[in-house]
Amino acid sequence: MGIKTVAIYSDADVSALHVRMADEAVHVGPPASTKSYLNIPAIVSAIERTGAQAVHPGYGFLSENSEFVRSLNAIGCAFVGPGEAAIAAMGDKIRSKVIAEDAGVRVIPGWKGVVRDASHAVEIANSIGYPVMLKASAGGGGKGMRIAWNDRETRDAFRVSSSEALSSFGDDRMLVEKFVESPRHIEIQLLGDKHGNVVYLPERECSIQRRNQKVIEEAPSPHLLPATRAAMGAQAVALARSVGYYSAGTCEFLVDPRQNFYFLEMNTRLQVEHPVTETVSGLDLVEQMIRVAAGQRLAFSQSDVSQPRGWAFESRVYGEDPYNGLPCIGTLDRYVEPPAPARCDSGIVEGGEISVHYDPLICKLVTSGETREEALEGMVTALDAFVIKGVTHNIPLLREVFARPRFVSGSLSTAFLSEEFPSGFTGHILTPEERMDLIATAAVLYALRDTRKRVWVRGGGTLGEITPVSQWDVVIGVAGVDNEVRVEKRAASWSASWSVDGQTVGVEVEELEWVAETPVVRATIRAAANGPLRRVTFQYLGAEGLGYTMIYHGTKYAVLVLTPLQHRLLQYTLPKRGVDPTRVVLSPMPGVVVGVSVRAGDTVRVGDELAVVEAMKMQNVIRAERDGVVRSVRVAVGSIVAGDDVLVEYEHS
Amino acid sequence: MSACRIPAAAAAAAVSAKGARPQCCLFRLQRPTPSRITAVTTARRHATTTVSANSSQHQQQPPITPNTNMVQRIDAKRRAAKAGGGDKRIQMQHAKGKLTARERLDLLLDANSFREYDVFAEHVCTDFGMEKEQITGDGVVTGRGTINGRLVYVYSQDFTAHGGSLGARHAQKICKVLDQAILVGAPVIGLNDSGGARIQEGVASLAGYAEIFQRNVMASGVVPQISLIMGPSAGGAVYSPALTDAIFMVRDTSYLFVTGPEVVKAMTNEDVSQEELGGAAVHTMKSGVAHRAFDSDVAALAAARDFIDFLPLSNRHDVPVRTTQDPPTRADPALDVLVPTDSTRAYDIKHVITRIVDDREMFEISPDFAPNIVVALARMDGHTIGVVANQPLVSSGVLDINSSVKAARFVRFCDAFGIPIVTLVDVPGFMPGTAQEHEGIIRHGAKLLYAYAEATVPKITVITRKAYGGAYDVMSSKHLRGDCNYAWPTGEIAVMGAKGAVEIIFRKSLNKAQAEQEYISKFANPFPAAERGFLDDIITPSSTRARIIEDLRVLQFKQQVNPKKKHGNIPL
Structure with a gap:
């Protein structure tokens, strides 16, 4: 647009990407x-x-x-967003519901006022019936938001959420409302100008959430009927008009399986997941916001933008442990985004840091296609080639969601993750065919690495000539099962064979693309005689100890790579004598201890709260995983802990 | 034939030069063929008997024709030697989580490359009924082989045979491989698993240790020597590994101590387990005696292969060069943001190292001892280099006694074997305090200074951030004959940090903050050093790899000779 930009940055972002890309950058504080x-x-x-x-x-x-808008107005600087009054009206979740109801928008039953205390929350919950949701009046993004199914949980949720709300938003007012079961989270993007024009764009479905934070979004929704879309759009536009809304904004709705929809709240800003809407609407929302702020009229009408064009997915790649959902920080030792046509919105480069100071979002990965299938396939390919090392991230979970038949069929709900992974996400389970892909590829990498190890440019002092080898025997262990593999190099391909339950299986690996010791390995694999050729992507994260770390289908595998002799002799190794992990409770992540609930000598039962560790503004309650007597508490409120630091030690039982 | 009086390895060379097949085994008497000559050495440098099937080709010596009985006797002896202490003891060895001497050699060496020496060696002790306790090979398997095609000499103590105890013959076998290794120029790898001195042999056993020590010292700096401790190693036995270049241990199954727990208990009444006294954790983290620890014999031996891959065969060989697909001019933009602008914040220097070297691969030495300095072998453009780097992540990368000693030994190791040294500097100075001063930081710190000053291999230095005070001088500075000295733009080369300096220079000044700013803009940057030529250039971090590789090419034929002397007097 030919606009010069100024970035602002804190001490933590001195070398961030946005600072380097802007024409000017100004430091604004610690x-x-x-x-x-x-x-x-x-x-x-x-x-x-x-x-x-x-x-x-x-x-x-x-x-x-x-x-902030008022402060800008005072110095005559334009705010690229809605008017101050609209923000104020919609920003307060209690007021916004009243306004919405008045504008004829359907809302969820709940308490339309501030909850006084935990007992009051329990009282309200009982009056509207469980399950209920407690959320911060000033909140957003899932912070300070919890679901409760009984009185005890309501009290807990009130306490934790209100303190989280206080630390995140400086406002601990809470509200309670009915929790709609099996709902989908579908939202309507609005765009208005300062001349009274408001249009709605194709909806986004953001049902894949954990702890009420969105993980995967798509546009359009595979659920909405055209009539529902039109009805939701019309109500959203009516609400916007009623508060004189302009710029970009979003009305969030819950939609139940019968296409009933309930207004949740309006976000008076650009949303994180706006790229999916840009992709299916063909509009650059930031550009539109700037035009509106400059007083321009929308250059299109409702009928121009009602229908989605193609399909788009967005994956939020977070610095987060996919197995326990806890935030993770660190330096991005390796960071290689997948190649185009995938769109990567990120503010980080290799060597940069995911710090404790801000949200651990690493990248928004967007793929699109004519159809949902096409966009989905693009996403899978992009996730497989996304290299991140140094910060634990949620790609394993993202990759698995996209592979789940229920997701592929489009049958979503906000409970998708907890329903698909009832005992928590534990990593991808390889199918027999995928296991064969991984075994064969690891064996081929071994052959390539072995060849390289035996070739000396100089200084070899070799006895005799090195005979070229074209056949290797190697034991590849994946997930506890070891396979003795014979790898053979052919003219332009590799073959690997081994025995499974007495039957010999053969895998052909063709068109292998791998620059020695780099992460991305691409190959075309035929895992069964006359089977289909499949193009697959692996990641090789290096050789450590007696094997390789490899990623396949998003999940990391410690692949054991041994010569047959090493394999035979390794059996004599005894288990190592280490620390008994059941005797200590470790901090699951780095953070600050904000609560300690036990003292030495206390008897604790499974599920009792031991301590609260705050990281990334999230309070994580550390509970006892077994009964026992506390021998010592190693931390105090205010202690800064690293991941795996001992919090509490049990007595010997 | 002249081969009679020269050592076996040289004899082998002579034989192969005459057109015999190179795999002709020196000690294996196989079914003879007319063209094959097999030498049997019964003792080091002593009588060598040549056995030939075709006497007509060898006029000088009377032929000995092996009869069937002889072949059977030889086979029987060989089988006995292979069996070591027998099945029962092998089972006991396995039950302890340990492998046998021969299994270990199979893992260490390339398949079919092992050529055993002295398989028929037997002790001559007759005291305390030892004449009845004869195990062929005398508790140690010795010979040579290859690792990825490159020659190495090996010995592997057999705990199943006399508990791997060291007697005269056992020691003699080890001495033979050490002598040969020095002669031909090839590394020696010792696999230690021994109950200690063979008491029945008395002073002969002690003599054996000393013979080995003497050879370890003679070999030091001539050929790389690596010791793997794979069982007990106590008393005199600890000093041979201590004299070698690197010690690897196996967790839970290996111990090194001068006196064992029983003696400790008797003398000092201190109750201590073997593990607490001299296990892998103690020696890799606390004492610094050992350099790496592994979870199994298999892992330790695999690592020894990787380690050897980095080393030249001897001080007269070039460093080995391996192919790489990592481009020599690869720029790494991540380096431009890696050093935090807030100079009090830490970062992991290992990330800098792996970004500069080939394939992000480095072999760290003593990672758990004095982690405030990192020393590692790596490759650049396929050539082996040594890296010494202060680690800001641990105690701000300060130089203390342990880190000075650790780095000094590594610098000397590199210098001895012609391995160029790349030094990455981010050091706030030497560690202050009574603990350090009273323990002798002066003489220990001087070791690192001495090592760098003495080294004549190519020395390339990159100051990534702080280079303060005496520590600046020590860390391969221009003044210690650094060949190429660079700073990144984040470099701060000064006598001390701003706070301390301001306290001294502006003691009476009221505006300390302003004084600090003045000091920072004057001194906390690379210009003062660059203006004086103490830095050759200020380089963009992302270009570091390309620049170092270019320099290494330029320096590859560097010649620098220290004044002739018997040896210097390093402050030990």
Whole structure:
């Protein structure tokens, strides 16, 4: 658009991508967001210093802060977003519901007021019936939000959510409402100008959530009937009109299996998942926001944008342990985004850091296609080639969701993850064919590495000549099963064979693409005689100890790679004497201890709260996993702990 | 034939030069063929008897024709030697989680490359009924073989035979491979698993240890020597490994101590287990005696192969060069953001190392001892290099006694074997305090200074951030004959950090903050050093790999000779 940009940054983001891409960058304070990205005076002074004419607030921090808008108005700087009054009206979740009801929008039954305390929350919950949802009045993004199924959970949820709300938003007011079961989260993107025009764009479905935070979004929704889409769009537009809304905004709805929809809230800002809407609408939403802020009229009408064009998915790649959902931080030792046509919206480069200060979002990965299947296939390919090392991330979970038949069929709900993984996500389970792919490819990598090890350019001091080898015997162990594999090099391909239950299986590996010791390995594999040729992508994350770390179908495998002799002799190794993990309770992630609930000598039962560790503004309750007597508590409130630091030690039982 | 009086390895060379097949085994008397000559050495450098099936070709010596009985006797002896202490003891060895001497050699060496020496060796002890306790081979398997095609000499103590105890013959076998290794120039790998001195042999056993020590010292700096401790190693036995270049241990099954727990208990009344006294954890983390620890014999031996792959065969061989697909000019933009701008914040120097070297691969030495300095072998452009790097992640990368000693030994190792040294500097200085001063940081720190000053291999230094005070001088500075000295733009080369300096220079000044800023803009940057030529250039971090590789090419024929002397006097 030919607009010069000024980035603002905190100490933690000195070398961030946005700083390097902007024409100018201004430092606004220390890492803590309250002192930098939420520091209105510092930002205002940055505006004045650089002479910026408008501010785009992004989708966090001050994007829904009416006070910020007032401050900008005061210095004559445009806010790229809605008007102050609309933000204020919609920003308060209690008020926004009243306004929505008045505008004829369907809302969820609940308590339309501030909850006084935990007992009051229990009282309300009983009056509207369980399950109920407690959420922060000022909240968003799932923070300070919890579901309760009984009185005890309601009390717990009230306590934890309100303190989380206080630390995240500086406002601990809570509300309670009916929790709609088996709902889908579908939202309507709105775009309005300052001349009273408001249109709705094709919806986004954001049902794949964990802890009420969106993980995967798509547009359009595979669920909505055209009539529902039109009805939701019309109500959303009516609400926007009633508050004089302009710029981009989103009405969030819950939609039940019978196409009933309930208004949840309106986000008066650009959403994280806006790229999927851009993809199916052909509009650049940020550009539209800027045009609106400049007073321009929307250059299209409702009928131009009602129908989605193609399909798009977005995966939120988080610094997060996919197995327990806890946030993870660290330096991105390896970071290679998948190649186009995948779209990667990220603010990080290799060598950068995912810090404790901000949301651990690494990248928004967007793929699209004419059809849902095409977009989905693009996503799977992109996830397989996405290289991230140094920060634990959720690609294993994302990759698995896209492979689940229920997801492929489009049968979603906000409970998808907890229903598909009732005892938690535990990693991809390889099919027999996938296991064969992995075994054969690991064996071929072994042959390639072995060849390279025996070739010396100089200084070999070799006895005699090195005879070229074209056949190797190697034991490949995957998930506890060891296979003695014979690998043979052919003219342009490799063959690997081994025995499974007394039967010899053969795998052909063709068109292998691998630059020695780099992560991405691509190959065409035929895993059964006359079977189909499949193009697959693996990741090789290096040789450590007696094997390789490899990724296939998103999940990481420690692949044992041994010569037959090593394999035979390894049987004599005794198990190592280490620390008894059941005697100590470890911090699952780095963070700050904000609560300690036990003392030495206390008797604890399974499920009792031991301590609360806060990381990434999320409070994580650490509960006892077994009964016992506490021998010592190694931390105190305020202690900074690393992942795997001992929190509590049990007595010997 | 002249081969009679020269050592076996040289004899082998002579034989193969005459057109015999190179795999002709020195000690294996197989069914003779007319063209094959087999030499049997009964003792080191002593009488060598030549056996030939075709006497007409060898006029000088009377032929000995092996009869059937002889072949059977030889086979029987060979089988006895292979069996070591017998099945029962082998089972006991396995039950302890340990492998046998021969299994270990099979894992260490390339398939079919092992050529055994002295398989028929037997002790001559007759005291305490030892004449009845004869195990052919005398408790140690010795010979040579290859690792990825490259020659190495090996010995492997057999705990199943006399508990691997060291007697005169046992020691003699080890000495033979050490002598040959020095002669031909090839590494020696010792696999140690021994109950200690063979008491029945008395002083002969002690003599045996000393003979080995003497050879270890003679071999030091001539051929790489690696010791794998794969069982007990106590008393005199610890000093041979201690004299070698690297010690690897196996967790839970290997111990190194001068006096065992029983003696400790008797003398000092201290109750301590073998593991606590001298296990792998103690020696790799606390004492620094051992350099790496592994979970199994298999893993330790695999690592020994990887380690050997980095080393030249001897001080007269070039470093080995391996093919790589990692481009020599590869720029790594991540390096440009890796060093935090806040100079009090830490970062992992290992990330810098792996980004500069080939294939992100490095072989770290003593990773768990003095982790405030990292020393590792790696490759650049396929050539082996040694890396010494301060680790800001641990104690800000400060130089203390242990880190100085660890790095000094590594620098000397590299220098001895012609391995170029790349030094990455981010050091706030030497560790202050009574603990360090009283323990002798002065003389220990001087070791690192001495090692760098003495080294004549190519020395390339990159200052990534801090290079303060005496530690700047020590860390391969220009003044210690650094060949190429660079700083990244984040470099701060000064006598000390801003806070401390301001306290001294501006003691009476009221505006400390302003003074600090003045100091930072004047000194906390690479210019003062670059202006004086103490730095050759200030380089973009992302270009570091390309620049170092170019320099290594330039320096590959570097010649630098220290004044002639018997040896220097390093402050030990």
